[in-house]
Each structure stands twice: as structure tokens, then as C-alpha cells.
Amino acid sequence: MTGIRSAAESSGLFSRYSPHGFDEMFTSTGEVRPAYAPLQQRLLNLNCNELERRHRIADLTMQRQGITFTVYGRNKGVERIMPFDPIPRIIPADEWDRIERGLKQRVRALNLFVHDVYHQRQILKDGIVPTELVLGASGYRRELHGIEVARDIYIHISGIDLIRDEQGNYLVLEDNCRTPSGVSYVLKNRQVMKEVFPLLFQQYDVQPIDDYASNLRAMLRYVAPGGIQDPTIVVLSPGVYNSAYYEHSFLARQMGIELVEGRDLVFENGQIAMRTTRGLQRIDVIYRRVDDDFLDPLAFRPDSQLGVAGLLGAYRAGQVTLVNGVGTGVCDDKGIYPFVPDIIRYYLGEDAILANVETFRPLIDSHRQHILANLDKLVVKAVDGSGGYGMLIGPASTAEQREEFRAKILANPRGYIAQPTITLSQHPTFIGEHLEGRHVDLRPFVLYGEEIKILPGGLTRVALPRGSLVVNSSQGGGSKDTWVLGGAHS
Amino acid sequence: MLSRVAENLFWISRYVERAENLARVLNDAFHLELDAAGLHGDSEVKGPLDQVLNVLAGQDRFELTWDPRESEGLLTNLTFDSTRSHSLLSMISRARENARATQDTLSPESWSQLNQLYLALTRSKSRMQFEASPYRFYDRVKRSCILFHALVDSTMPRNEAFYFLEVGRFIERIDMISRVLNVWFSAVGEGDKSPDYSLRLVYWTGLLRSCSAYEAYLKRYHERMDAESIVQYLVFDLDFPRSMRFCVGRCLESLHGITGGGRGNLAATDAERRLGRLESELRYADLQEVFARGLPNFLSGVQDACARTVEEMQRAYFLN
Structure with missing residues (x-):
């Protein structure tokens, strides 16, 4: 095992590295953490030019495949790739096990909360969460009160943002229970990493993530309106100018289903159908990447062209399943956030495994x-x-x-x-010709279908400017491949 | 398949095919400018680059806002000016923009190919490459376009998506061949009253080259370089992939593929009927008669048939 000091001496790569706050690779005394030791050895044997060269190939690969997001600014949106950092983040199996249990617990409780809010409101009557906070939340949709949804699942897909404090404890910073994005980068980062840095994978037992799309599709099938054996499932995107358009098309392709836009849909005989070359075809499940407000101009914003008139009616009548459900914004509201540990205790009788900030x-x-x-x-x-x-x-x-x-x-x-103000944990990141510490967070993705499944790892976002705590891709954030190790190496 | 997506696919391959043909024509014109400079003398014939404008002129409303005599400016404009809908760059940009909105239907390989072509054209290096050698530049563009179609051909299943791409590609090719033939023939004439033989020879050789047909033509007709043989080859030949008859055949097969009708059910839609009529016309046409009625008449009939076929497709598939 090589400490940070000897690493700095034996390789230019680490010569400028300084630990600060909680470091993912090194302990507070400068020793490399066990899970990172083989990676560090590999890095010490690589020269900077080689790393630089492969880094460029990785960027080029992303560009060629059009893995871009759109940044809005002066006049037209600019397509950019999300900068990819080649140094993977590694999460040992035992750490991940705890995260996974914590996320399952949290999402299960939040889903029960949403169901309760739109039905008996028992938790409000019991005074656990203040009624006015819930009914006044911007994500609350009174139109959904008393409406049944398939399998009682509202939060089918969530991305829960985690950060680590100075002691390395994982804390939940934010629940994203409406239309969280970023999963396509997780899958693409892994693919590019395997193509460009295959050597780094040696000696590691990294949990695969390839089954995300099939799990997603299985979940979508599971929540089809009652009794439908072979539902027609689509992804609904706001269109090519949306910043996450690449992801929408990627997911549709990976699942082998149609990617539709509002203008492709019509409401007819109480059902939602799409216009095809063979006439109208009924749709049963819509994985929508359009916000509640834009789904249906009759029910919500009348100026919306991204949705289809009548959709909410069909949804309320149980003719079509929307994923995620309408009105889940009530549970990822910042005003509700402080109550999530209480919500978990109320519905599950358990203490929260993952703490709030x-x-x-x-x-x-x-x-x-x-x-x-x-x-x-x-x-x-x-x-x-x-x-x-x-x-x-x-x-x-x-x-x-x-x-x-x-x-x-x-x-x-x-x-x-x-x-x-929490200083996020830092992680070695390739900057210019050296490794420097940069702040990271983690967004794991949770699927709630027949069971709750969590993609091992998730999106590690990294704030590339020195000292920055902002990991958003629109503000210069990059991303890393995230490895969850199999049990044998913990 | 979604109507919007079907229409997108049709236009993606149309634009790529159009860009490829433009690259071919521009390359040819560039060479002709070099070869024919001395031959033109004081003849009435306009320069080859001006003729390219005539090829494009029929397509949509086309405005001449630059001085056609500055051939370098013209060539550069027709290649890179993204504010003009007829430039090579505009066509590839539109194809790529459509493809980006249809990524999930194209195979990843074909999408990536189109994306790479777009990225290559928009890089600053691309101008330098163009100026260093227009010939090599156009050749690269041509190959990139062909590679796109080849990737479609070898990575996509024979389903609706594939057939819409095919129809777009071959409709465009028919349209382009008929325009180029028309302009070139009216430039150097059909009969004996046209400019002297050596000038005609240069034009016809160029035309055949731009269709990748020069050597194949020579194998068939040897040194005979006359209007009849060239029309015979580029319009009525059954086997040459850039002859109209060949293209109409492919187009028709793809239309059948879309409707799902086999050979026994040849005219299920109005689009198939329109195109089927054109096919039999090409199959049974008499060359002497075509020339007697005038080649331009005949060619505008072909263009008309193509346009109507597209209209029928719009009605049947795109406007649901």
C-alpha cells in the first residue's frame, strides 16, 4: 500500500495532490484506502501522456455518439458533452449495502407518504407533518386526490442525491422523485471506461449495471393498467431541444420502445393513442420526462405544447399509467425534506438508515x-x-x-x-497533467416496481473548478464512472 | 412506427443523398472549370459552376445573392454557407438534426456516422482541407455519405424504418439525376448545332464521372460519346445503380416493403401506383421517341411523378 507522500514521490501524477476534508481515496493520515490500493498501483504505472491521450479518446467517443446535453444561453442552445473524468469512484461492498438499504427504506416510506397524502391523509391528521406545508407545497396536485394508481406505486423512478460529510457519513441532500435525469451517463460512462481504460478494471470485481434498461422495462410493464398482458409502453420527451433529450432517446432505444412527443399523441375515446403510419395505436404506459405542469393543457398549464389534452383525464380514469405518477413533487419538496426521517418512522417504524443534512x-x-x-x-x-x-x-x-x-x-x-454549509467529499480527478482533489456527490437511481431495485453505483458528479461545491452539469460539472465492488473485496 | 419519425427518416436519407450528389456535381464542375476554360472561348455556354446553380434552381426558391463569376466564392458558399439552405453544410446539418431527433430508430452505427460527418464539416480544420484540395474534400464527403447508407444497409433490420430511409434516398437520387441531365444537356446541346465536339466531350465525361459511371459506360459503349447513349445509360439501364430505372425499381420495392404487400399486391397505395406507372414508362420507353418529344419534357415528367409520389406518401403516412 502506498501512502500519499510516497505516491507523490514516485509519480508526477500525484505530485500536486493534497487531501482536504474527507478524501475518497486517502485516509486522514494519508494512507490509501484498501479499496483504492489496486487502482492506485495501476495509476502509478501509467504515465501522464498515456492518461491524457486516453482521456481525449473518451471525450471523442462521447462526442461521436452524440452523448450531449444542451446548455441554454445566448440565442441557440449549445450541445456539450458532460466532461468525463477517467478516475473511477470506488464504493466498497459493505458501504454500498448500507446505502442500498437506506435508499430502499426511504423510497418505500416516501411512496407510502404520497399515497397517504392523496387518500386518507392520516399522517397529517396525526400531526407528524404540518398539513399546510403539504397542501401548500408547489408539487401538490389536488386534482389527484382520491385517485387510484396502478399497484399503488407513485415514485417508480427516483434519484436520491447523497453527499459525504467530514467524517465520511453518507447524507441525503435531496430527493428527486419527479423526473430525475442522469442515468444514461452512468451507463455510457461505464461503456466508455471499459473501452478506453480496460486495464483499470483488472483486479476489481465491479458490479455490472447493464441490466438497468431491462429492469426499467420490467417495472414499466408491471405497472400497466390492470389486466393488460402486453402493454404498449412509450417514453414521452419534450423534444430534441430539451437538455436531457439524449437520455430520453437512449432509454427508449435500450428498451426497444417508441420515443414520442406530445404532438404524436391524441386523446380518443377516453384513451391515449399515438399517430403511426398505420393509424392510431393505443398506449398503456407512459414513461414521461415532461413535468406535471406541462402534461395536459386542459388540466395544468394551458400554454403547454409538450403534453396532450385529455391525458390527465385518461390517467385519472386508470386508462393509462404515468411514470412517475402525477403529484410526487409533494414528497421531494424542500419544505417536506426535514420531515422525511419522521415519515420513515411513521410508516415503517424504523429509524432512517441514511441521515438528512x-x-x-x-x-x-x-x-x-x-x-x-x-x-x-x-x-x-x-x-x-x-x-x-x-x-x-x-x-x-x-x-x-x-x-x-x-x-x-x-x-x-x-x-x-x-x-x-457542508464541504463535500473530494476525489482524485485528472486536471491538466495531474491528479487533484475535486468535490463529488452521488446520485443513485432507484426503481420501484415488483420490488425496489437500485442500480449499483449511480452518477458521481464532480465539480471541476478548484474548490467549487457546484456539481451541476450546466455549471461545469463533470462525471465519473462509479464502481460498486462485489462482496469478495470488502 | 410514428408518423413523425417516418417523415424524419425519409428526409434524413434524402438530405444525405442530396448532399452526396451536390458534392459530386460540385466536384465535377470544379474540374470542368479547369478543363474547359480554354474550350469555352467566346461560346455562349455559361461556366459549369453557373450550371450547378441551375441544377439547384428548380429545387426550392433559390436566390442568387452573390456574384456567380467569383467561382471560388461560389464553390465555398455552396459548400459551407450555413445560412443558405442549398449548401452542403446546411443539408448535412438538417439531416443530422433530424437524426438526432430520431436516434432511437436509426442504428447507433448509422447515427454516429452522420454525427461524425457533421462534426467534421463544422470543425475549423474543414475549411483548410477544402482549400488545400477541393477534390479530396468532396471525395471525403461523398464517401462519408455513402458510408452512412452502407451502415443503414448492413446494420438495420428490414422494417418500416429501413424502407422509409430507402425511399427517401432513391427518390432523391432520381430527382437529382434528372436535374443534372437536364441542365447539362441544355448547356451543351443535344444535336449538332451545339458547341464543338471537344467541349461536349469534356462535359459528358464529367457528367459520367460525377455519376461514378464513366468506366462502366465505356465498357458498354466504348468510345461512343453521344447524347443517346448517355441517356440510354443514365436513364434506362437496368443494372447501373445510378440509373433512373434502377432507382425507381429500388424505390418501388421499398414502398412495397412499407405497405407489406408482396409482388402479388403491387399497387396497394396511391404512392405505389404513381411510381409503378413511372417504372413501366421507363421500362417500355422508346429512346427515339423521348428525343423526338424533347428530353427536357421527358425529364420534367419524371420529376413530376416523383413529386406526386412524395405527396401521396405524405397523405398516407406522415399526416395521420
Whole structure:
């Protein structure tokens, strides 16, 4: 085993590496973690030019296959590839086992919560979660109250964002229970990694991820409206200008089903059908990558051209299954987030396996005092904001911004939450000709069908600018292949 | 198959085929400019690059907003000007944009090929390569387009998607051949009152070359280089892949493939009927009669038949 100091001496690759916060590869004393030891040996034997060259091939491969996302900006959207970092993230089997149990528990409880909210509302009556927070959440859809959905599953597909604190504990930062994206990068990263860096796989027993599409399809078939043996399943995309379009088309292709857009669909005789070269064909299950608001201009936003008029009616009548269900936004709301551990305890009688990030709510007197006294240290988030909007990052804020948020919080305490600023864990990342530490998070993908299945690993996003904590791909984030090791190596 | 997707596929291969043909014609014109400079003398015939404009002119509304006499500018514009719908780059961009929206229907290999061609054309290096040698540049584009079709051919199952691609490809090829023939023949004439023989020879050789037909033609007709034989070969030949009759045959097979009708059920749709009529016309046409009625008449009839076939397809498959 090579510590960081001797690694730095024996190879230029590590010469600039410095541990900071929790490091995925090295312990706090600078020793390489056991799971990373074989990888480190491989890296020490590779020269920088070789790594550089292969890195370029990987980028080129992505570009040629058109694995791009669209960044919106001046005039037209620009297609970009998500920068791919060749140093894989490794998760030992025992660590993963815990994550997996934690995710299953969390998603099962959240699904029960959604069902409850749209039926008896027992959890509200029992005072576990404040009613006004739930019914006032921007993702709550009153149109769905009392509606039955196939197999009582709402959150078919979720991406739960995890980060690690200074001690290396995995914490849930965010639940994404509407239309989480990124899974195509997970699958493509692995494919490119195997093509370009086959050597790195030696000596590792990496859990395969190839069965995602078939699991996804099996789940979609399982949730078809009652009694349908061989349902027609489609992926509904907003279209080629959507930033995640590549993923929509990738998933449709991997599952061998049609990729449709709103304009391909019609509502007829209470059912949803698509226009084909042989006339109209009925659809039973729609894996939709269109937000609730745009699904049906009759029910939601009347200006939407991405959905189809009548879809919500067909859904409510049980003629078609939507995946994910409509109204799941009520459970991944930032205002509800602090209650998820209570929700888990309420429905499952268990303590949460994966902890939340400590969260303060201005509605509670003592919390509010703490928040207002520590605005320069906390991150304040608007509960209905996303993508970094309506957010105050205390340590990077000006006095003026803090005053603005103080006023906002006092005026609308329900509209905000606050969390300590957490330094994400860092991971060796190939920058220029060297490895440097960069912050990472992890988005595992959870499928809820006949059983709950979790793709081993998930999307590791990495913040490429030095010191940055923002891993979003639209803001210069890259991604890494993520290896979950088989039991033998834990 | 979704109507929108079917229409997309039809246009993807049409654009790729059109781009390939444009590369062929431009390459030919570029050479003719070099070869025929001295031969033109004070004859009335316009330069070959001007003729290319005539080929394109019929296609959609086409505006001449640059000076046609600047041949270098013209060649560059027709290749790279993305603001003009007729440039090579525009066609490939549109094909690629359609393909991006239909990625799940194309095979990954064919999509990647088209994407690579697009990326290669939009790279800054591409201009330098063009300026270094237009010939090699066009040859590369031509090969890339052919490779796209070849990948479609060898990686896609014979289903609707494949057949829509095929129809688009061959309809476009028929259309393009008839336009090029028309323009070239009206440029150098059909009969004896046209410019002198050596100029005609240069044009006809160029035309055959641009259709990859020169050597195959020589094997059949040897040194005989006259209008009748060339029309016979590029219009009525049964075996040559860039003859109209050959293309109409392939197109018709693909239309049958779409309707699922076998040989016994040859005219299930109006599109098949239209094209079937054109096929028998080509099959039984009499060369002398064609020339007697005038080649331009005949060729515009072919173009008309193609256009109507596409209209019928629109009605039957795309506008559901």
C-alpha cells in the first residue's frame, strides 16, 4: 500500500495532490484506502501522456455518439458533452449495502407518504407533518386526490442525491422523485471506461449495471393498467431541444420502445393513442420526462405544447399509467425534506438508515433565532426553488444579500429552510497533467416496481473548478464512472 | 412506427443523398472549370459552376445573392454557407438534426456516422482541407455519405424504418439525376448545332464521372460519346445503380416493403401506383421517341411523378 507522500514521490501524477476534508481515496493520515490500493498501483504505472491521450479518446467517443446535453444561453442552445473524468469512484461492498438499504427504506416510506397524502391523509391528521406545508407545497396536485394508481406505486423512478460529510457519513441532500435525469451517463460512462481504460478494471470485481434498461422495462410493464398482458409502453420527451433529450432517446432505444412527443399523441375515446403510419395505436404506459405542469393543457398549464389534452383525464380514469405518477413533487419538496426521517418512522417504524443534512426551519422559534444569527455560515434555500435559484450561500454572501434574506425569512418563514454549509467529499480527478482533489456527490437511481431495485453505483458528479461545491452539469460539472465492488473485496 | 419519425427518416436519407450528389456535381464542375476554360472561348455556354446553380434552381426558391463569376466564392458558399439552405453544410446539418431527433430508430452505427460527418464539416480544420484540395474534400464527403447508407444497409433490420430511409434516398437520387441531365444537356446541346465536339466531350465525361459511371459506360459503349447513349445509360439501364430505372425499381420495392404487400399486391397505395406507372414508362420507353418529344419534357415528367409520389406518401403516412 502506498501512502500519499510516497505516491507523490514516485509519480508526477500525484505530485500536486493534497487531501482536504474527507478524501475518497486517502485516509486522514494519508494512507490509501484498501479499496483504492489496486487502482492506485495501476495509476502509478501509467504515465501522464498515456492518461491524457486516453482521456481525449473518451471525450471523442462521447462526442461521436452524440452523448450531449444542451446548455441554454445566448440565442441557440449549445450541445456539450458532460466532461468525463477517467478516475473511477470506488464504493466498497459493505458501504454500498448500507446505502442500498437506506435508499430502499426511504423510497418505500416516501411512496407510502404520497399515497397517504392523496387518500386518507392520516399522517397529517396525526400531526407528524404540518398539513399546510403539504397542501401548500408547489408539487401538490389536488386534482389527484382520491385517485387510484396502478399497484399503488407513485415514485417508480427516483434519484436520491447523497453527499459525504467530514467524517465520511453518507447524507441525503435531496430527493428527486419527479423526473430525475442522469442515468444514461452512468451507463455510457461505464461503456466508455471499459473501452478506453480496460486495464483499470483488472483486479476489481465491479458490479455490472447493464441490466438497468431491462429492469426499467420490467417495472414499466408491471405497472400497466390492470389486466393488460402486453402493454404498449412509450417514453414521452419534450423534444430534441430539451437538455436531457439524449437520455430520453437512449432509454427508449435500450428498451426497444417508441420515443414520442406530445404532438404524436391524441386523446380518443377516453384513451391515449399515438399517430403511426398505420393509424392510431393505443398506449398503456407512459414513461414521461415532461413535468406535471406541462402534461395536459386542459388540466395544468394551458400554454403547454409538450403534453396532450385529455391525458390527465385518461390517467385519472386508470386508462393509462404515468411514470412517475402525477403529484410526487409533494414528497421531494424542500419544505417536506426535514420531515422525511419522521415519515420513515411513521410508516415503517424504523429509524432512517441514511441521515438528512441537519436542517433548520424558520417556523420554529429556536431555529429561526439560530438561522438569523448565523446567516454567514448557513445555506438558505427557498422551498420551491431549484437549480440554485433563491438560494443564499452564507460564507460567499455579502452583508447586503444577508439582509435581504433576513427580511425574506421574517416575512415568509414557511418559504425557507437553512442548512450548515457542508464541504463535500473530494476525489482524485485528472486536471491538466495531474491528479487533484475535486468535490463529488452521488446520485443513485432507484426503481420501484415488483420490488425496489437500485442500480449499483449511480452518477458521481464532480465539480471541476478548484474548490467549487457546484456539481451541476450546466455549471461545469463533470462525471465519473462509479464502481460498486462485489462482496469478495470488502 | 410514428408518423413523425417516418417523415424524419425519409428526409434524413434524402438530405444525405442530396448532399452526396451536390458534392459530386460540385466536384465535377470544379474540374470542368479547369478543363474547359480554354474550350469555352467566346461560346455562349455559361461556366459549369453557373450550371450547378441551375441544377439547384428548380429545387426550392433559390436566390442568387452573390456574384456567380467569383467561382471560388461560389464553390465555398455552396459548400459551407450555413445560412443558405442549398449548401452542403446546411443539408448535412438538417439531416443530422433530424437524426438526432430520431436516434432511437436509426442504428447507433448509422447515427454516429452522420454525427461524425457533421462534426467534421463544422470543425475549423474543414475549411483548410477544402482549400488545400477541393477534390479530396468532396471525395471525403461523398464517401462519408455513402458510408452512412452502407451502415443503414448492413446494420438495420428490414422494417418500416429501413424502407422509409430507402425511399427517401432513391427518390432523391432520381430527382437529382434528372436535374443534372437536364441542365447539362441544355448547356451543351443535344444535336449538332451545339458547341464543338471537344467541349461536349469534356462535359459528358464529367457528367459520367460525377455519376461514378464513366468506366462502366465505356465498357458498354466504348468510345461512343453521344447524347443517346448517355441517356440510354443514365436513364434506362437496368443494372447501373445510378440509373433512373434502377432507382425507381429500388424505390418501388421499398414502398412495397412499407405497405407489406408482396409482388402479388403491387399497387396497394396511391404512392405505389404513381411510381409503378413511372417504372413501366421507363421500362417500355422508346429512346427515339423521348428525343423526338424533347428530353427536357421527358425529364420534367419524371420529376413530376416523383413529386406526386412524395405527396401521396405524405397523405398516407406522415399526416395521420
